Amino acid sequence: MRSVITGGAGFIGSHLVEYLLAAGDDVVVLDDMSTGAPRNLLGALADPKLRLVQGSILDRSVVEDTIRGADRVFHLAAAVGVRLIVEHPLSSLRTNIHGTENVLDACLANNAKLLLVSTSEVYGKNTADKLSEDSDRVLGSALTSRWTYAASKGIDEAFAHAYHTQYGLQVAIVRPFNTVGPRQTGRYGMVVPNLVGQALRGEPLTVFGDGQQTRCFSYVGDVVPALVRIAEAPAAVGRAFNLGGAEEISIEQLALRALRVTGSSSSITYVPYEEAYSEGFEDMRRRVPDNAAAFDLVGFVPRTTLDETLAHVAAAIAETTKADRQRSAIVDPTKGGARVAEVAQAGWAR
Numbered sequence: 001m002r003s004v005i006t007g008g009a010g011f012i013g014s015h016l017v018e019y020l021l022a023a024g025d026d027v028v029v030l031d032d033m034s035t036g037a038p039r040n041l042l043g044a045l046a047d048p049k050l051r052l053v054q055g056s057i058l059d060r061s062v063v064e065d066t067i068r069g070a071d072r073v074f075h076l077a078a079a080v081g082v083r084l085i086v087e088h089p090l091s092s093l094r095t096n097i098h099g100t101e102n103v104l105d106a107c108l109a110n111n112a113k114l115l116l117v118s119t120s121e122v123y124g125k126n127t128a129d130k131l132s133e134d135s136d137r138v139l140g141s142a143l144t145s146r147w148t149y150a151a152s153k154g155i156d157e158a159f160a161h162a163y164h165t166q167y168g169l170q171v172a173i174v175r176p177f178n179t180v181g182p183r184q185t186g187r188y189g190m191v192v193p194n195l196v197g198q199a200l201r202g203e204p205l206t207v208f209g210d211g212q213q214t215r216c217f218s219y220v221g222d223v224v225p226a227l228v229r230i231a232e233a234p235a236a237v238g239r240a241f242n243l244g245g246a247e248e249i250s251i252e253q254l255a256l257r258a259l260r261v262t263g264s265s266s267s268i269t270y271v272p273y274e275e276a277y278s279e280g281f282e283d284m285r286r287r288v289p290d291n292a293a294a295f296d297l298v299g300f301v302p303r304t305t306l307d308e309t310l311a312h313v314a315a316a317i318a319e320t321t322k323a324d325r326q327r328s329a330i331v332d333p334t335k336g337g338a339r340v341a342e343v344a345q346a347g348w349a350r
């Protein structure tokens with residue numbers, strides 16, 4: 001199999017790269033390194049079956065060149081993280097809508113199968129006890145960036161579905177729910193790396209709002225094999241699948257759990273949404289997946305517990321922090337840039 005992964009230097013993408021290389025695929029990564037990072041691929045760089053292309057999905061010719069000859073494409077490149085979306089609404093819309101259209105066209109031209117990685121954000125504010133794939137989407141104002149982001153991912157899905165029904169493109173859609181694990185950065189707002197990182201550094205844990213909003217966190221190690229199985233299931237074509245965690249937990253309880261798992265004595269501080277994001281920011285009070293469709297199709301079960309997940313995240317953050325400290329001690333700061341970036345850059349083709 002020749003697999004292309006857009007966004008392959010990102011959090012989920014880099015885990016998928018490792019999984020597919022281990023399965024024997026030739027893998028091409030297309031990533032613009034905006035939110036992805038070369039260091040995410042350090043473990044995979046030595047594999048001759050991996051080729052890296054630094055470029056944007058907005059660049060049509062790069063997308064065409066990268067996908068030419070591919071058997072399948074995993075499309076993960078997208079604007080990611082609530083903070084980024086709120087601060088950069090226009091580039092988020094462009095990346096999601098125009099970038100995805102480029103990927104769809106290139107897949108069609110090359111007869112490549114496509115797995116479109118969407119998001120549980122498409123359900124918006126629907127607080128149903130278990131969102132199934134055909135649940136209603138409840139979005140707020142069309143002028144609010146969080147909801148326009150959700151709308152743009154919904155457009156991606158609609159685009160993909162229309163390419164399937166009108167042109168026969170072989171495409172399946174997945175909607176991950178709060179996937180977390182090693183290499184996820186808290187820079188764009190994601191709560192688990194934020195809280196665990198704060199706990200490890202002895203800083204106050206920032207719980208936004210009243211902390212009673214709930215989520216179901218899924219572990220990247222459970223999600224990635226399911227992505228591949230769904231991509232390979234003929235019956236998945238033309239359909240969408242939720243991939244979420246098993247345990248519903250409030251963010252306040254999550255903070256307490258992060259303290260327990262890390263053994264930290266940090267305090268918890270409650271930050272109003274308008275301070276954390278901006279005036280008028282709206283959050284989901286609750287988001288709970290129904291994983292039945294993915295279970296029926298490929299036997300998806302989110303097996304890793306939240307405590308195990310938090311322990312993995314804590315270990316990864318502690319290791320990265322240690323490596324960064326050692327590196328900063330040996331890299332001349334006047335030259336800028338850490339050695340890891342130079343090493344990784346050497347492997348990039350333009």
Ligand code: UDP
Binds near residue numbers: 178191284
């Ligand atoms: N959140 C928080 N503290 C943080 C970051 C996020 O309390 O430092 C909250 C956020 O407001 C939301 C939940 O945690 O209610 C999950 O946030 P995330 O951005 O990880 O995912 P999403 O909102 O997309 O589910």
